[in-house]
Amino acid sequence: MYPLEECKQEITQMLTDALASLQYPGDVHLETPPPGMGQYAFPCFTLAPVMKKAPQAIAATIAATLRPGGWVDRVEAKGGYVNFYLNPTRLTDATLHLILKRKDTYGWLEAHKEHVIIEHTSANPNGPLHVGRARNPIIGDTLVRLFKAAGYHVSSQFYLDDMGKQVAILAWGLKHLDPSTIPAPETDKDDHRLVGYYQRANELMEQNPSVAEEINTIIQGLEHGDPASLTMVHNAYAPVLAGIQTSLQRINIGVDAYVPESRFVLDGSVDAVIRKLKQTPYCHEEDGAFYLDVESFGIHGRNMKFFFLRKDGTTLYATRDVAYHQWKATQASALVNVLGEDHKLESRQVEIALTLLKTQPVPQAIFYSFVSLPGGKMSTRRGRVVYLDDLIEECIARAYEEVKQRRSEELSDQQMRTIAEQVGIGALRYNIIKVQPEKDIVFKWEEALNFEGNAVPFIQYAHARACSILAKASVTRHSFDASLLTHPSEMLLVEQLTRFPVVIDEACQNRRPNLIANYVYETAAAFNQFYRDCPVLSESNHVLRASRLSLVDAARIVLANALAILGIAAPKEM
RNA sequence: GGGCCUGUAGCCUAGACUGGAUAGGGCGACAGCCUCCUAAGCUGUAGGCCGCGGGUUCGAAUCCCGCCAGGCCCGCCA
Known part of the structure; x- marks a missing residue:
């Protein structure tokens, strides 16, 4: 148990006892008061009408009943609240000891057995990842890291659509189109090289019914498990998928399993889903096709x-998705899916089907809205896109210019390139994860590449500063006296470091990775203020100097750990 | 036509689930701080009917209802 959890429990117990002895009704809900008014607050307003007394009077009565002790230094009634002030020395002491002992696992919650599968990205392998959907892998991977920090056993999955129209179009294009008619890509990366075939084939399909018919034949073949069709499509998309994987790796994202849709068609589980859905009272037939009436849901x-079943007997994406989720449900106690907001209806339909089939657990979806361009939404089909790979390169190039401007005197080009890579990729991930997933984002280069203020270099720079102090001091062993760390900037920084496990807990429970981004920014800001106010290396009081060094190391650890959850590098120098 | 999501200073954003103390930040603007641990930093100033209107409440950015604006969806596509 981490210090703040102990404090909260102790205060809750104190209050519960006090309310009981005063014969006041109600549960204890603690709040966090504004700075300078303690660490916990108990509002008395709900008691006022019941007790027929002013909240201020109730707060005063409760405060008078409570005796400080343990973590609690002082209790104060103020404006209808009972404010609790924790013993700062004890809190500092406990926090620093815990951080320096746990190091790169500080903040991590106790490990447990619960297994969660997080599905993310699951992009059609018909072209490179584009910025419109770039939130998906970044939100997904951050959730993976967050759940791990919160003690879960986690695995990530990419649901690979190898049965659908998109890959069939790509395969047709590769088979029939003359390479000289395809516009040359800017890179020789396979996903970029092949997307032109998809775009051209898509155009032809829309113009020419016989092309559409041929593509349909491919889809039919896939559905019936025809080996030739499966091989043709697999050979078409495999290089594209490899390109997508390369892009993901570039931004520190690894996926544990790529699960092909065809697997559920081939092993008969989709047929089983159809059979069972047909038996439900919600199933109806229309013109030879089958559907569920979902109005009552x-x-x-x-x-x-x-x-869920076409009149020609072939299945639909959502039907296969039901089979996939049944399979996933056998392997985990919780399922999380990161999906674009365009999947809301489909996701709900799958959920209804799973409920009818009595499958547990039902997946929980995290929806994000698309990143659009100032002129409208992105589209691979129409070629109106900014590709993720291009954005990555721009971010790194821009970061390189920034490092060069500042450090070309001291650092080698190799060092500057390494830093630029860390900063550029960090900037990309941070800019996306810091915003709530459901907010619309309009992509503008000048914003995406802005490296000042609430942006990743600010945080990485604070970390680098901490590393720099520690390197110059060359400490081998920590010894500190918590009672000396009394400067407001020191206390603020310690309080911030203390909160880390609470933030991980909250972010994970509410599935809100952006809370980690907020936290790491605030921590960096607290560190920068400490850096300004409290000189470390030049401090003449040896005990205070050592204590500050311990605090610097603790801050360094927390910044690095929080960045790790975001999948962002923590450079030792910048 | 219907459903879901979003609306906070010139721009971007936190807070909303779980209602509480003066709505936090950042960019941009203006004014300062490097003989001192990397100034990618710090300090200060200006800038807010929290989309609009009603309701619930001792108390609403937060909950409820109705509007308005934007996004997404309503296919035997994925």
Whole structure:
């Protein structure tokens, strides 16, 4: 148990006892007061009407009943609140000891057995990843890291659509199109090289019914498990998928398993889903096709029919998705899916089907809205895109210019390139993860590449500063006296470091990775203020100097750990 | 036509689930701070009917209802 958890429990117990002895009703809900008013606050407003007394009077009565002790230094009634002030020395002492002992696992919650599968990215392998959906892998991977920090056993999955129209179009294009008619890509990366075939084939399909027919034949072949069709499509998308994997690795994202859709068609589980869905009372037939009537599940709109079987007997994406989720459900106690907001209806349909089939657990979806361009949304089909690879390169190039400007005197080109890579990629991930997933983002180069203020270099720089102090002091062994760290900037920094486990807990429980980004920014800001106010190396009091060095090391550890959850490098120098 | 999401200073954003103390930050603007641990930093100033209107409450950016604006969806596509 981490210090703040102990404090909260102790205060809750104190208050519960006090309320009981005063014969006041109600539960204890603690709040965090504004700075300077203690660490915990108990609002008395809800008691006022019941007790027929002013909240201020109630707060005073409760405060008078409480006797400080343990973690609690002092209790004070103020404006209808009972404020609790924790013993700063004890809190500092406990926090620093814990951080210096746990090091790169400080903040991590106790490990448990619960297994969660996080599905993310799952992009059609018909072209490079583009910025419009770039939030998906970044949110997904950050959730993976966050759940691990919160003690879960986690695995990530990429659901690979090797059965659908998109890959069939790509395969047709590769087979029939003359390479000289395809516009040359800017790189020789396979996903960029092949997307032109998809785009051209898509155009032809829209113009020419016979092309559409040929593509349909491929899809039919896939659905019936025809080996030739499967091989053709696999050979078409495999290099594209490899390109996507390379892009993901570039931004520190590894996926544990790529699960192909075809697996669930081939092993008969999709057939089983169809059989069982047909037996439910919600199933109806129309023109030889089958659907579930989902109106009674709260789905509204023009069409309340969830079709799961076409009249030609082939299945649909959502049907196969149901089979996939049944399979996933056997392996984990919780499922999380990171999906674009365009998948809301499909996701709900799958959820309804899973409920009808009595499958547990039902997946929980995290939806993000698309990144659009100032002129509208991105589209691979129409070629109106900014590719993730291009954005990565721009971020690194821009970061390189910044490092060069500042450090070309002291650092080698190799060192500057390493730093630029860390900063550029960090900037990309940070800019995306710091914003709530459901907010719309309009992509603008000048914003994406802005490296000042609430941006990753600010945080990485604070970390580098801490490393620099520690390197110059060359400490081998920590010894500190917590009672000397009394400067407001020191206390603020310690309080911030103390909160880290609470933040991880909250971010994970609410599935909100952006809280970690907020936290790491605030921590860096607290460190920079400490850096300004409290000279470390030049401090003449040896005990205070040593204590500050311990605090610097603790801050360094927390910044690095929080950045690790975000998948962002923590450079030792910048 | 219907459903879901979003709306906070010139721009971007936190806080909303779980209602509470003066709505935090950042960019941009203006004014300062390097003989001192990397100034990618720090300090200060200006800038807010928290989209609009009603309701619930001792108390609403937060909950409820109705509008308005933007995004997404309503296919035997994925």
